[in-house]
Amino acid sequence: MKDNYCVIMAGGIGSRFWPMSTPTKPKQFLDVLGMGKSLLQLTFERLTSIAPAENIYIVTNADYVDLCAEQLPQMNRAQILAEPMRKNTAPAIAYAAAKIHALNPNAKMAVAPSDHLILKENLFADTINKAIENAENDKLVTLGIQPTRPDTGYGYIEVDGSSKLAPGSTANVEQFREKPDLATAESFLASGNFFWNSGIFIWKTETILKSLHDFQPALYDLFTKEMGKYNTNSEQAMVNQCFADCEDISIDFAVMEHAKNVDVVVATFDWSDLGTWGSLYTHMDQDEHGNAVVGDNVTMIDSKNCIVNVPNDKLVMIQGLENQIIIEADGNLMILSQKDEQDLKKFLPMVQQKSPKFFD
Secondary structure (H helix, E strand, O other): OOOEEEEEEOOOOOHHHOOOOEOOEOHHHOOOOOOOOOHHHHHHHHHOOOOOHHHEEEEEEHHHHHHHHHHOOOOOHHHEEEEOOOOOHHHHHHHHHHHHHHHOOOOEEEEEEOOOEEEOHHHHHHHHHHHHHHHOOOOEEEEEEOOOOOOOOOOEEEEOOOOOOOOOOEEEEEEEEOOOOHHHHHHHHHHOOEEEEEEEEEEEHHHHHHHHHHHOHHHHHHHHOOHHHOOOOOHHHHHHHHHHHOOOOOHHHHHHOOOOOEEEEEOOOEEEOOOOHHHHHOOOOOOOOOOEEEOOOEEEEOOEOOEEEOOOOOOEEEEOOEOEEEEEEOOEEEEEEHHHHHHHHHHHHHHHHHOHHHHO
């Protein structure tokens, strides 16, 4: 595994998990599953089956470097890469790929978000290893998830209509499709040749850098023009300037939607991106009325299919609610209809404008 490297993307603020997830401590640093470990810690442990611990890097916002170091004391600080500002995933990947390539030109690199729930981790390792084999052929490889419902919160991957792919299968990607409306998502599900985009990528550093050169030459030039500064005391100052000068763009828009050498491997493991409270619901214990409750002193009366997460020292009674999300954290309370959870990012600026002190 000496040529295998993993990069954990841990710079997001997790706003759709408000009020538990806040800008000062986003969801990747929280134990949202009640397992005694944060999502970041679970991600790191999972990736040690793919690459040696010393070959695992975290890309995070400069504000979260200390949090990463605190939660993963076994990591060297040099393995925590600081973004001076948020510029989306393409610059973060360009930075990590160039740094790793400077260390090892033969490197193969898996990129994984820090906030996914993945069960059957032995199958996860098998799928990643299959993707690594594909990446050896100068392929940009992504993992597709077999959809189980017409979800409008995920991007989709389309393969050839004649391809009915079983778990573990590989196919060339026809195109990436953005988050659809419900009718479009239903048509995707019915067609059988669409998969959820997991946001997990595998490639050789050489291949992704060439793709950046071909499709995003300005971004490529910024992060590769001074390769000799990587892994030296001059790295951070150089990277700070690169981020100041680069475009804010996702890796999907920057590369994946343009490249023709993209393969998808259909995942064999259970997956959730834990993007919203609703995505957590199916992984929580539920009572006979479908209520998923975290909190030692909660009484549910005539309520159905609610998600509740409150501190154990709070005495709470909930009566007559259905399909609601009720969350309290640090004195902030949210009651949100499950059907509107995708709009939480739209609602939060309204809340912040009214009560900015609660967002300090």
